[in-house]
Amino acid sequence: MNKPASDAENTTFNANRNSPRKSSQPCSPSSPKLSIYLLAVFVILFVLFQIQSLQTPPTSPWAFMHQWEKIVTNSCLSSFHDSSQELKAMASKLRESVTFLPLKDLRFSHAALKGHTWFMSSLYDIHEEGEVQYQQFPTDHSSGRVLCLKGRDRHDGSWNSYALAWPGALPDNATLMKGLTFVSYNHYDYHNIWHGLSAMMPFVAWHIKSQCAVPKRWILYHWGEIRTSMAPWVGTLLEATFGAPVDIETFDGIHRNESDVVDHDDATCFEEAVVMRHNEGGMSREKRMEVYDLMRCRSRMYCNVSSREKGLRIGMTMLMRNGPRSFKNASAVISIFEKECQKVEGCRLMVAYPHNLTFCQQVELMSLTDIVISAHGAQLSNMILMDRNSSVMELFPKGWLELAGVGQYVHHWLASWSGMRHEGAWRDPIGDHCPFPEDDRRCMSVFKNGRIGHNERYFSEWARNVLNDQVKLKTAQYVSISPVSGLCGCK
Template sequence: MKTTSSDPETPRNSTQFLRKLSSYFPSSSRLSVYLLAILVVLFVFFQIYSLQTPPTSPWAFMHQWEKMVGNSCLLSSQDNKQQELKSMASKLSESVTFLPLKDLRFANAAMKGHTWFMSSMYDTHEEGEVQYQQFPTESSKGRILCLKGRDTHDGSWNYYALAWPESLPENATVLRGITFISYNHYDYYNIWHGLSAMMPFVAWHIKSQCAGPRRWILYHWGELRTSVAPWVKTLLEATFGGPQNVDGIHCDGESDGCDSNPVCFEEAVVMRHNEGGMSRLKRMEVYDLMRCRARMYCEAGTREKGEQGIGMKMLMRDGARSFKNATAVIGIFEKECRKVAGCRLMMAYPHNLTFCEQVKLMSSTDIVISAHGAQLSNMILMDRNSSVMELFPKGWLELAGIGQYVHHWLASWSGMNHEGTWRDPVGDPCPYPEEDRRCMSVFKNGRIGHNETYFSDWARRVLNAVKMRKAQQVNTNPVSGLCGCQ
C-alpha cells in the first residue's frame, strides 16, 4: 500500500526538495559576487574608522570610559571646593571686627602698657631697640592692618582691625608701600613733641636696612591729625630723602570712599611709645643720622678736623621767656668769650630763620645759650659733645612738672652735654599763693632777668670745659655710610 503525503507542497523525494530550495537563491556565481561586494564595503568603512580613531582593545575602551567619568567627577569636586573657598572668604571678610582706636577702658592709664591706642596689640621689642608693631608679620599671622574713620575730635570713633589680604572688609581700599602710623599723646605741632614722635621711625628705618615710608598717618589720642611742625616735617624730608606725605589718609588715585570705607595697608609700621625702650646709644645713633642727613640736605659744610675755635650762640626770643635786659645778658657772655682764643659769640632769632639757616648756624656751634623753649631742639644739629646752657623764668621749678626737663633729656639722648640751668628767682607777681598751680599760667611765659656774677662764672666754666674737649677729641662722623649719610 502506497503512502502519500497529506501536504500538497511537500516534495515527494529529496531531489525534488533540493531543487525547490535552490530556486530561492541566486546561482553560486551570483552569490560570490554579492559576498565580495559586502566584504569590500565593510573593509572601506573599517579603514575610514581606523584613520580617525586609534585602535583600542575592549579593556582600553573601558579605561577611557572610566577616565571620562572620573574627570567629570573631579571637575565637579573642584567646582564645589572653589565655591566653598569663596564662601569661606566671604565669611572671613564679614567677620573682620573693627575696634575703637582709643580704648576708653584705659583712660586712666592711657600711656602705660599697651596704651589706650590699639590696646589689643603687643609691640615688638628687642633689648635697647625701638618698640614697634609691623604688619603683616608672623605675629599677625600674615594679616594686614586696616583703619576706618577720620574723626579729628573723638578717637573712639576711629577704628582698627586685622584682615587677611584675601578676605578684606567690604569696600576696603588697599594702599601700597610702607605706611608709618604714629600715636602721640601730645601735640605734633610742638617741635619737641613732634620730634619725639618722629624719631622712633628713624630707628626703625635704620633697623630695616633704610626702608622708607610712602605716607604717614598721625593720631593724637586716636584722633586723626594732618600736619606737624614745619621744622619737624623738613627734618623728616631731609632724613628720608624726599617730601613726606603727612596730611592724612588718602586713597591712592581715588577721590572719595576713604571717609567711610576701610583703608588697608600693604605694609604698616606703628609707633605708640615714642623713644621709650630705646637705649641711649641707640638714640644717639638716630640723632647722629638725622643730623648728618640734615647737613647734607642743607649743604652745610663741616668744620676742619682739629679746629680749635669755639662757636658760642645765643638763641633769642621775643615776648614770652625773652630776656628783660638782652643787652646786659649779651654783654656778660661776650666778655667771657673774648677771654678765650678763637671764641666767637653770635646771637640769632631762630623763628626768623629757615630750617637750613638753622642747620648751618648750629653746625658751627659748640655752646648754645637759650631760654627754655622749642628753639632748643636745634641742639641735635650740633656736633656731638657740644654744650647746652638753659635758662628759666621764675616759678617753673615749683610748678612746671617733669616737662621742664625735656631738653636736659634731649641733650643726653643726642650726645650733648647739658651744662646746667639758671632759674630766675624774680618774676611777675601771682594773684594766688605762689605754690598754687594756677600761678603757672602767670609764670609760664614770664621774662628772664640776669645775675652777672653767676652768668660770668657759668660761662667761664663751660668755655674751659669745651676748650679741653676740643683739644682732645677728633671730629668724626659716627654714622658715615649709614642710609646714604656722608
C-alpha cells in the same frame, strides 16, 4: 546571542553612574584618596573591558583610553569646582568676622600713657632689648594679617577704629593702599617741636633697624583723632632724614577707581604698616644717640653743609626769643657772654633768632656751634644738630622749678639722648607778681611765659667754666667725624 553594541555602551554608562562617590578633595597626585580611586576605576574598567571583549568584536585600545580620560577629567573638574566653592565660602566668613575696635579705648583713659596705652589697646608691641617698641603688619605677630583703619573723626578718637584682616579676605568695600605706611600716635601735639620730634624719632630707629626702608605715607593720630600736619621744622627734618617729602594721609578723596569715591565709613587697609605709640620708650641711650646722629648727618647732607675746619675753634651761639621767655635786657646778657668768649682764643659768639631762619640756616648755624645758650623753649631742640659733646646752657623764668613739673627737664633729657652735655640751668628768682600764694599751681599761668633777667657774676663764671671744658674737649679731639658714616646713605 550577543547583545548589540549599544547595549554594551549602556552597560558601561550605568556602571559609571553607580561607581563610588567622588571625593570632594582636589585631585592632587600625592593624594591617597586619588590613588585608591584611580585603582578602583581601573579595576572596574578592566572588568567591563573583558566582558565587552567577549560579547562584541574587538575595539580599538584608543577608545578605551578615551573613556578612561573622560571619566577622570570629569571627576577632577567636579572636585576643583567643589573646592573653589568651599574656599569662597571660607573667605566670605573670614571677611564677615573682621571686628573693628575703637582706636581710643576709654577704659584706659585714666592711664593713657601706661602699659600698651589706650591707642589700639588690644595689641602689644614688638620689643627687643634696647630697641624701639613698634607694631608691624603683616608679620607672624599678627598671624599674617594686615592693619585696617576706619573713620576720619578729628575730634573724638573713640569714633575711629582699627582691625586686622587677612589679605585675601579684606572687609567689604575696603581699599588696600600699597607700599609702606607709618602710623604715629602722639599723646601731645605734633606742632610742638619737642613733642613732634619725640613722636617721630622712633620711626628713624625702625628705619635703621629695617635696613633703611622709607615710607610711602604717614598717618598721624592724637588721642585717636586724625591730624593732617606737623611743625614745619619737624617735617623738614624727616624729609632730610628719609630722603623723601612727608606725605601725610588725610583720607580725603581716596578712590578705588576713577569714579568711585570711598565712603568715610569704609575701611582702608595697608599692604604694610608700622605703628609707633611709645616715643623713645624702651630705647637704650646708645640707640637714641645713633638715631640723632643719623638725623644730624642727613640734615647736613640735605642742606649741603660741609664739615667744620680742623683746628681749635669754639662756636658759642645765643638763641634768642621775642615775647614770652625773652630776656628783659637782651643787650646786657649778650655783652656778658661776649666778654667771656673774647677771653678764649678762637671763640666766636653768634646771636640768632631761630624763627627768622630757614631750616637749613639753622642746620648750618648749629653745625658751627659748640655751646648753645637759650631760654627754655622749642628752639632748644636745635641742639640735636650740633656735634656730639657740645654744651647746652638753659635759662628759666621765675616759678618753673616749683610749678612746671617734669616738663621743665625735657631739654636736659634731649641733651643726654643726643650725646650733648647739659651744663645746668639758671632760674630767675625775680618775676611777675602772682595774686595767689606762690606755691599755688594757678601761679604757673603767670610764670609760664615770664621774661628772664640776668645775674652778671653768675653768668660770667658759668660761661667761663663751660668754655674751659670745651677747650679741653677740643684739644683732646678736635677732628669731627660722623659716628654713622655709611648708614642709610650718610656720609
